[in-house]
Structure formats: C-alpha cells, structure tokens
Amino acid sequence: DADVTQTPRNRITKTGKRIMLECSQTKGHDRMYWYRQDPGLGLRLIYYSFDVKDINKGEISDGYSVSRQAQAKFSLSLESAIPNQTALYFCATSDFQSRTDTQYFGPGTRLTVL
Amino acid sequence: AQKITQTQPGMFVQEKEAVTLDCTYDTSDPSYGLFWYKQPSSGEMIFLIYQGSYDQQNATEGRYSLNFQKARKSANLVISASQLGDSAMYFCAMRVYASYGKLTFGQGTILTVHP
Numbered sequence: 643d644a645d646v647t648q649t650p651r652n653r654i655t656k657t658g659k660r661i662m663l664e665c666s667q668t669k670g671h672d673r674m675y676w677y678r679q680d681p682g683l684g685l686r687l688i689y690y691s692f693d694v695k696d697i698n699k700g701e702i703s704d705g706y707s708v709s710r711q712a713q714a715k716f717s718l719s720l721e722s723a724i725p726n727q728t729a730l731y732f733c734a735t736s737d738f739q740s741r742t743d744t745q746y747f748g749p750g751t752r753l754t755v756l
Numbered sequence: 757a758q759k760i761t762q763t764q765p766g767m768f769v770q771e772k773e774a775v776t777l778d779c780t781y782d783t784s785d786p787s788y789g790l791f792w793y794k795q796p797s798s799g800e801m802i803f804l805i806y807q808g809s810y811d812q813q814n815a816t817e818g819r820y821s822l823n824f825q826k827a828r829k830s831a832n833l834v835i836s837a838s839q840l841g842d843s844a845m846y847f848c849a850m851r852v853y854a855s856y857g858k859l860t861f862g863q864g865t866i867l868t869v870h871p
Contacts, residue, residue, distance in 0.1 A: 684849070745859055747800065
C-alpha cells in the first residue's frame with residue numbers, strides 16, 4: 643500500500659462548488675503539506691502543518707482552507723471553486739526528526755473546475 | 757528570497773548514455789538542502805536524491821549523482837546509463853532551513869531517452 647494516499651484522484655466540479663481533497667499517510671511523519679502544480683510549472687505551497695495544532699499559510703493560500711484531523715490526515719478545501727483553481731494538487735509529508743526532512747509526495751489529485 | 761533555475765526546458769539522451777540536468781540556486785542562507793524529484797507522465801512526484809549545504813561529498817543514489825558546486829551555486833543531476841523509463845520531467849528544489857520547510861521548485865526539465 644502507498645505511504646501517502648490522496649482522494650479523489652480526479653475530480654471535475656463546477657464554479658462556486660465547495661470541494662474537499664483528502665490526504666492520509668502511514669509514514670508516521672509529523673509534517674504535512676499541500677501544493678498545487680499548474681501545467682508546465684513547478685509546485686507552489688498552499689498550506690503546511692507541523693503538527694495537529696499547527697497550521698500555516700503558504701505562498702498561495704487565498705481561496706483555500708485546511709484541516710488537520712489527526713497526525714495522519716490533512717484535508718484541503720476549496721470554499722467556492724473557480725476555474726483558475728484547475729490544477730494538479732499534491733499532498734506531501736516529512737519527518738522533522740530525519741537528517742534531511744525530505745518531503746514525500748502522494749499521487750496527486752487532478753482537479754478541473756468548469 | 758530563494759530561487760531555483762533550470763535552464764534546459766528539454767533534454768534528449770540515447771539509451772545507456774549519461775546525461776546531466778542543470779540546476780542553479782540562489783539563497784543567502786548558509787544552511788539549506790537541495791532535492792531532485794522525478795515526475796513521470798503518470799503525474800506522481802518521486803524523490804531521487806538529496807544534498808545538504810554542509811555535506812562534504814556529492815550525493816549518490818544508484819544511477820543518480822548530484823554534482824554539487826557550492827561556490828557556483830549549482831546542483832546538477834547526473835543520470836548514468838539512461839533507461840527508457842527515465843523519460844520524465846525532473847525538478848530541482850531547495851529548502852532553506854531557516855524558513856518553515858517550504859520547498860522552492862524550479863520550472864523543470866523534460867528528459868527524453870531514445871532507444
């Protein structure tokens with residue numbers, strides 16, 4: 643089984659709808675992140691969480707919110723989806739105790755907002 | 757602010773040959789980490805290799821090695837003995853440890869391996 647899972651893998655929605663993307667991990671990592679990737683570009687950070695009670699905005703948090711329900715679960719919500727939120731969304735985790743704090747990514751959720 | 761530059765939008769290599777993907781970075785922080793990720797056409801992001809700013813030796817992981825030249829602020833990825841399955845997008849990324857853990861990504865390089 644994958645260490646970092648994301649649901650759904652693909653989602654098509656309409657402008658104005660509220661949607662939630664979910665991320666779960668079995669790696670036991672304390673840190674979790676949400677990124678988005680636009681076509682032909684690198685990833686940009688939306689939100690990050692260092693533990694259940696610590697949630698912080700990244701560089702592009704407007705229009706998004708998150709919830710860290712447990713150490714292993716981190717959800718991203720689009721309160722009112724708009725077409726320019728069409729992107730590939732990645733969840734990632736890392737272990738602060740490790741020497742490198744490498745981020746490991748989930749398989750991604752491809753979101754289309756019509 | 758941190759910046760990663762990958763100047764090669766696309767690279768081609770013959771199967772079984774070596775290829776170097778370029779990455780330069782900019783930061784004023786002395787403590788940072790450099791990462792390379794592979795993104796196949798299926799979309800997932802796969803971690804390949806890490807180099808810390810204080811590491812004395814260049815990192816190696818199987819067929820991947822990182823040519824780290826600190827004074828020139830470059831961290832090029834070398835893939836030896838290329839395979840068809842190496843065809844993918846490759847991203848260089850940096851994390852400054854004084855920050856909150858954010859990875860700054862480059863624009864990526866598309867590598868195509870020809871048989």
